Amino acid sequence: MHPLDDSPRGLERPRKRVPFAVVPDENSADETPTGPPATAPADLPGADLPGVEELLDAAVGSLGGSERPGQLAMARSVTRALAEGEHLAVQAGTGTGKSLAYLVPAVRHAVAEREAVVVSTATIALQRQLVDRDLPRLREALDGLLPRDISFAILKGRRNYLCRHKAAAGFPDDEPDQLFDAREVGVTGRMVQRIQEWADETETGDRDELVPGVNEQAWRQFSVSAKECLGAQRCPSGAECFTELARQRAGESDIVVTNHALLAIDAMEEFAVLPEHGAVVVDEAHELVDRVTSIVTDELSEAGVALAVRRIARLVDQPLADRLQEAGEDLKALLAAAPAGRVDELPEVLGATLALVRDAARVCVTALGPRGADKDDPDSAAARKIAFTALDEVHDTAVRMLEAFGHADEVDRADVVWLEAGTDRRPPTLKVAPLTVGGMLRDTLFGDRTVVLTSATLALGGTFDGLARQWGLPDGHWTGLDVGSPFDHARSGILYTARHLPQPGRDGLPQAYLDEIAELVEAAGGRTLGLFSSMRAARAAADALGDRLGVPLLCQGDDSTSLLVKEFAEDEETCLFGTLSLWQGVDVPGPSLRLVIIDRIPFPRPDDPLTSARQRHVAAKGGNGFMAVAATHAALLLAQGAGRLLRSQTDKGVIAVLDPRFSTARYASFLRDSLPPYWTTADPDVARAALKRLRDS
Incomplete structure (x- = not known):
């Protein structure tokens, strides 16, 4: 019998799941935990x-x-x-x-x-x-x-708390030289003023208590990292430091x-x-x-080197600062001309440039003198501390990137290096991350x-x-x-795989997928959360189906995600399409959500530098890189996405996976076994009929 129907039907049997411990479901009356x-x-x-x-x-x-x-x-x-x-x-x-x-x-x-x-x-x-x-x-x-x-107490990183000493202009301005839109500067300026007013009133200094929030550019002017902090004993504001007070509460x-x-x-x-x-x-x-x-994960770019140069201004001889700046400019030119992606072998020119950056930063560190000097001058100590921090980050990252290469065997690698392409707001950036x-x-x-x-x-x-x-x-x-x-997944939900659809390609959503989505949404009367593997796919589906469906259709990016989810929950017929944050961040119990559509198995991009390097590393050690990395990544997201459907004991609905590989590929059983034991079918008529009954009930 179909879990959402009182009439007999010939359907696929629900999958059985073998738990790791014999722990009965709440619906089991004859067993005890x-x-x-x-x-x-x-x-x-x-x-x-x-x-x-x-x-x-x-x-x-x-x-x-x-x-x-x-x-x-x-x-x-x-x-x-x-x-x-x-x-x-x-x-x-x-x-x-x-x-x-x-x-x-x-x-x-x-x-x-x-x-x-x-x-x-x-x-x-x-x-x-x-x-x-x-x-x-x-x-x-x-x-x-x-x-x-x-x-109990909550404790966050130091960057989340307002620094009283920095708010009192105890630290030099560390804003990078960037070209900002005039309107944006005005908005940030008003945020800075609001933070200054809030600083006189707050009892915790916790950024999350500043409502409405402020952008990172404004907040950076009032916070310091752990490495930049002078320490409670040396800081003039140490006795009333918000971070130290939070740590004291946590310690008790x-x-x-x-x-x-x-x-x-x-x-x-x-x-x-x-x-x-x-x-x-x-x-x-x-x-x-x-x-x-x-x-x-560490990163290196001309912007980071330029920040270090600004922070050592007036603290070291100008020729030394110029040497670091020139090394940063060499790095900028090299990264601008290089192709984005993973760097498996160290090109000679990149190695030479990283060495220039490393050596120039090391010379400047030496020129700053002993760490911890200027104990009697907090302002001078603050300037030196943030200069050391910036130089250490540049130097240590360059060293780490150089040491990531030179291993004869892939098994011996510890890190992967890649170049991330620049954007209008961010220069090309070299990154390094651990393989495990x-x-x-x-x-x-x-x-x-x-x-x-x-x-x-x-x-x-x-x-x-x-x-x-x-x-x-x-x-x-x-x-x-x-x-x-406690949910009875097999009676409350259907896991439908559209086996009749073609495999997804790289050229956007096929027309057959759009037609399938439209038919499912119409059967459900809206009430749909569309989870797409990319923002491009979500937007394409929203644009193609907006007029066709006859129900309100929201797309991530139209407004803040929290407001979109709120609007989706309050209007039963509304649909919401989006990508990654919606896979894990939506909690909408009740009749507003009866259908979850997943357009394709959410594998990481084949050209993703970190995941592709991790796959290769696992394979080099004799494992199955695809299953250990890509399939595990997909299984996690699928389980999280499918978990959006049943949020309360009375919820019912359908999870529709449009990607036929979910049923036909060799790894399909691994993915399916990562989900709760929903009733499964590949019959589109069954899925649509169930949605219509829910819509009309």
Whole structure:
């Protein structure tokens, strides 16, 4: 029987999914969740505290919720992992209530051990949800059950906080020399004035509390990086530094909420950024590798060299500054003439130019004199500190790029170098990134602390192994657990693959795809989220179908994404087409979303320098580069995109994948097994009929 129909039909049977742990679905009445005992044994820390089951029950009850087997199983497993010091990866589908499932054990562990637990997220939205909603409610719910009230704080990178010393003109202006539109300068000037007024009122200095927000150009004039900071002891404003105050609050808290970037910096740098902690919970863990990669990616361009030249003005002899400037100009000319893309072998001219930049920066560093001088002159110390920072970035990046080459065997490579083409606002830029971050995470993040990693999407192709390798989880020291989802995917959703369509090409959307989209949207009466592999495809579909569909059609880029999603949710017949941020950032429960269309399997671009280099590196080590990199990337996005459909227990609908390779290619089973167990069909009549019934119901 069709899951969205009361009449019999001959359909394909729903796929079966084998979980990693036998954790029953909420709809199973004759099984009980498996896992560690709810109450900690007497020899475990916190044996005198209420068990995790009692605490979770109080938390759920105070929110008016009901017991969820998957949530309880996850809470028990997190409790055991924290107690025994074993890493844990937990896939918890939408609706499981995973935030409480890790927060309750984390709070209990923090109270028992008298040390902070760090919770790291990928998005600002989840950070705010934790700090503004989940943790305050949890503190209230556990009042009287624990020996004291729980405490929590949010901690961000230094760039996110206003620097009082810089706001007081304690740092030289570091704005690069660029040609700006006069109107843009006026807008930025008004933002600068608003920041100055806000600086006299704010109690936190947190950029996110400045509403409406300001652009990066304005904010840079009031913030410093960790490397530019003078330090609380030397800075005239150190006693009232917003960053230091935030770190102080975090150091006194049970739960410290931060982001993946700061977590990576804390793990990899010699200096501590986060307070002392023995346990970390990584939520949105499917994004950890990309966020860490971005942190350890360096870039070099003429603009960066020119910034360093400006920062050393009046601090070194002019001939030395001129030497660095000339090296930067040589780099500019070379990059302007070179083709964009991956650089596998170091051309002689590029090697010589990088050496010129490196050597000129090193000479200037020497000319600046001993680091830490001018202790009695904060303004002079600030100017020297930012000069050192700029020179170090130029010098170290040039060195790293030169060292990325010269390996006889591909297996020995550590980094990949590529040239990113320039734009109207940005010059051509040479970049360098690691081929893998697993090794550094294994040695740092997973080295001396317990880590729980969780997301709705971790078991790709039915296994955690792919992401575990990317994270660098130590073999034999971690456990994977899939607690399922409270949603009955097979009865609530149809996964439809348009096998009859041609394979997607490189020349935009074929007419057959546009016709298929139109027929599906018409059957659904609008109510469609179109997820496209490129902005060009999304715009082409919106332009071609705007007049044809007869329902409101929004396209990403027409307005801010948040406003578009709001408009989409409020009008049931509206459709929204877009690309990457919509694959993961839309939460629209209810009748406004009945159809999710995915135009093609979201493989990375074949010419993407980093992913193509990573594929080659995996292959050189004897692995399957396509499956380990490209297919894993696609599976993650597909699972995230498909997850937009069911956001509440009453949601129903269809996920339509137009790319026939999703059913026919050799890797298709891996992709399908990365999704929840929806009812599957390749019959377009079945999909359209189901959508019409939903539309008319």
